Amino acid sequence: MKENQFIQKHSSSWDELNRLTDLLDKKGASNLKPEQLRKFLYLFRKASHNLAYSRTHFKNSNIIPYLNSLVGRSHNHIYAVKKSNLSGIFKYFTIEFPLKVKKFHPYILTALFIFFIGFILSLTLVKINSENASYFLPDNMIANINWEMDTPKNLDYPLISSVIMVNNISVSFKAFVFGITLGIGTAYVLFYNGAILGALTGLVYNLGNPVAYWSLILPHGIIELAAIFISGGAGLILARSILIPGHYTRKHSIIKGAKEAVYLIFGVILMLVIAALIEGFFTPLNISPIIKLIFALGTGFGLVIYFFLPHFFKDI
Numbered sequence: 001m002k003e004n005q006f007i008q009k010h011s012s013s014w015d016e017l018n019r020l021t022d023l024l025d026k027k028g029a030s031n032l033k034p035e036q037l038r039k040f041l042y043l044f045r046k047a048s049h050n051l052a053y054s055r056t057h058f059k060n061s062n063i064i065p066y067l068n069s070l071v072g073r074s075h076n077h078i079y080a081v082k083k084s085n086l087s088g089i090f091k092y093f094t095i096e097f098p099l100k101v102k103k104f105h106p107y108i109l110t111a112l113f114i115f116f117i118g119f120i121l122s123l124t125l126v127k128i129n130s131e132n133a134s135y136f137l138p139d140n141m142i143a144n145i146n147w148e149m150d151t152p153k154n155l156d157y158p159l160i161s162s163v164i165m166v167n168n169i170s171v172s173f174k175a176f177v178f179g180i181t182l183g184i185g186t187a188y189v190l191f192y193n194g195a196i197l198g199a200l201t202g203l204v205y206n207l208g209n210p211v212a213y214w215s216l217i218l219p220h221g222i223i224e225l226a227a228i229f230i231s232g233g234a235g236l237i238l239a240r241s242i243l244i245p246g247h248y249t250r251k252h253s254i255i256k257g258a259k260e261a262v263y264l265i266f267g268v269i270l271m272l273v274i275a276a277l278i279e280g281f282f283t284p285l286n287i288s289p290i291i292k293l294i295f296a297l298g299t300g301f302g303l304v305i306y307f308f309l310p311h312f313f314k315d316i
Contacts (some may be wrong), residue, residue: 006053006057007063010050013043013046014067017043017047017074018070020036020040021040021074021077024040024077034088034091037088040077048071050067051071093270098307098309102307102308104264107234109229110232110233111233114232115190118190118191118194122194125202126206133199133200136195136198137199168227168228171231172268174189179235179236186236189232193228211293215293219292221296222299222300223275224272224279230267231268241254241258278299
């Protein structure tokens with residue numbers, strides 16, 4: 001390749017690297033978007049290769065000092081870009097995850113709707129006849145339901161918390177991964193878990209002690225259910241990428257959909273960890289059910305703030 005052709009081919013990427021380096025000089029790595037940092041690292045590697053090529057094939061060219069200066073300036077920011085990973089994680093959980101939830105809210109609301117259908121169906125059947133609960137709940141669970149009992153004091157609640165967390169992560173993971181079944185598996189997981197909650201709720205209302213029941217379910221349940229709905233939405237995103245590739249090839253559509261869906265799952269895991277900690281350490285407290293319901297209301301209000309407040313600061 002001739003020198004003029006080489007310069008014409010790569011000059012645009014050098015200009016882009018120069019622009020991003022100027023931004024890093026002025027603002028620092030922490031103030032650039034993740035995609036800008038990824039582009040900077042890619043262009044830096046490309047410019048380094050171009051410099052090595054120029055030294056071999058254009059030994060007396062003026063392009064060598066230019067690329068040497070550009071790569072040298074850019075290299076000064078490489079450590080800072082890598083160091084900014086921690087701030088990137090913080091930014092993901094505080095800004096980017098809530099924004100992604102808003103972007104994909106139609107899928108999340110669809111997941112909620114599927115869950116709600118299962119809930120209403122099983123609740124109605126159990127309210128009509130308590131024996132219908134056996135269609136949705138194990139017999140040993142039905143036999144041991146007694147919501148008027150005091151909270152047992154001799155259980156290992158830290159262990160219970162870890163078991164609950166693993167189970168909820170498993171349910172959410174299935175709701176996501178089963179999107180590869182064209183969404184059928186995702187819909188089943190959502191419907192089935194909604195039916196379990198509906199049957200349980202129906203039995204408790206037949207026993208006549210709903211306040212105690214909701215005080216045990218809602219403190220952790222609001223966060224937990226929100227996480228499951230987001231996971232279900234991620235599974236539906238994956239299903240859509242398979243069924244409706246749009247302007248992309250099916251392969252690239254699946255890759256794009258998988259990336260979008262996985263981006264939601266990291267936030268879901270944190271939500272489930274928080275829900276499990278609440279269920280393991282707060283729910284068992286021997287305090288008034290009203291206080292627990294007030295706490296649950298606080299978690300719901302906190303979620304609303306968490307998911308909507310970043311929209312006002314995303315451009316800051």
